[in-house]
Amino acid sequence: MARTLEQAIELRAKQGGGGFTPSQLRTIVDATLKEVDATDESQLKFLGQGFFGDVFWLGDKRKVLKLTNDYTDAYASEIVRRKPDKNLVKVYQVFALADSYPAVIGIVNEKLSPLASHERAKLDYLRKLWNKAIGQRTFLTRQNLDKFVDSPQIEEVDDADYGLLSTLVRVFTDRHIKWRDLSGDNIMARGREKVVSDLGFSESLKQPIPVLVRL
Ligand SMILES: Nc1ncnc2c1ncn2[C@@H]1O[C@H](COP(=O)(O)OP(=O)(O)O)[C@@H](O)[C@H]1O
Numbered sequence: 488m489a490r491t492l493e494q495a496i497e498l499r500a501k502q503g504g505g506g507f508t509p510s511q512l513r514t515i516v517d518a519t520l521k522e523v524d525a526t527d528e529s530q531l532k533f534l535g536q537g538f539f540g541d542v543f544w545l546g547d548k549r550k551v552l553k554l555t556n557d558y559t560d561a562y563a564s565e566i567v568r569r570k571p572d573k574n575l576v577k578v579y580q581v582f583a584l585a586d587s588y589p590a591v592i593g594i595v596n597e598k599l600s601p602l603a604s605h606e607r608a609k610l611d612y613l614r615k616l617w618n619k620a621i622g623q624r625t626f627l628t629r630q631n632l633d634k635f636v637d638s639p640q641i642e643e644v645d646d647a648d649y650g651l652l653s654t655l656v657r658v659f660t661d662r663h664i665k666w667r668d669l670s671g672d673n674i675m676a677r678g679r680e681k682v683v684s685d686l687g688f689s690e691s692l693k694q695p696i697p698v699l700v701r702l
């Protein structure tokens with residue numbers, strides 16, 4: 488369901504088990520708009536939601552703002568901000584909206600395009616094969632990829648998909664990020680390139696995240 492920035496912040500706070508007073512919420516919304524160089528809320532157009540996050544398009548700029556409860560997304564995104572790769576979403580900013588519990592995280596990413604529906608379906612099927620061979624919620628590591636190669640499911644994987652998996656293993660291993668959310672939703676397109684758009688539900692080293700508002 489489409490929502491405004493204010494509604495999204497409130498929802499994410501509630502999902503995290505808390506909430507803000509109306510005046511705290513106003514302060515946080517204003518600080519967030521300032522942080523992303525938006526003059527008012529109408530510049531933020533709701534694009535989509537996932538399990539943890541709401542994503543807004545930042546008007547004419549080729550950027551989106553993701554709001555999430557998922558701190559693992561903040562840590563992995565902060566690592567990628569400092570060490571980008573062509574197969575990962577370009578991350579511009581990572582911040583916590585306030586220093587309160589529950590945390591609401593803001594991540595400014597490049598705007599990507601959805602994959603064609605057959606490509607999404609193909610990646611969702613690849614996830615199924617992976618889950619069957621390696622198990623649900625398993626990380627995309629070198630060791631697991633080797634196990635996948637030794638499983639009967641590998642017969643159904645074409646060169647392009649195998650190439651993508653092995654590229655992502657290298658890219659995530661280089662950054663000490665353990666990622667496990669392969670799906671047609673979490674891989675998007677930059678031109679002809681397939682790009683990981685969702686770095687959440689991962690494990691990586693804790694990073695310092697700047698806080699916008701001290702309540
Ligand atoms: N960089 C992006 N550019 C354009 N749309 C995006 C971008 N990132 C996410 N989206 C849209 O928002 C939805 C939810 O984002 P996602 O990062 O997958 O959230 P979650 O962590 O909750 O799964 C995606 O399925 C997609 O439709």
Ligand SMILES: [Mg+2]
Pocket residue numbers: 537538672673685
């Ligand atoms: Mg997602």
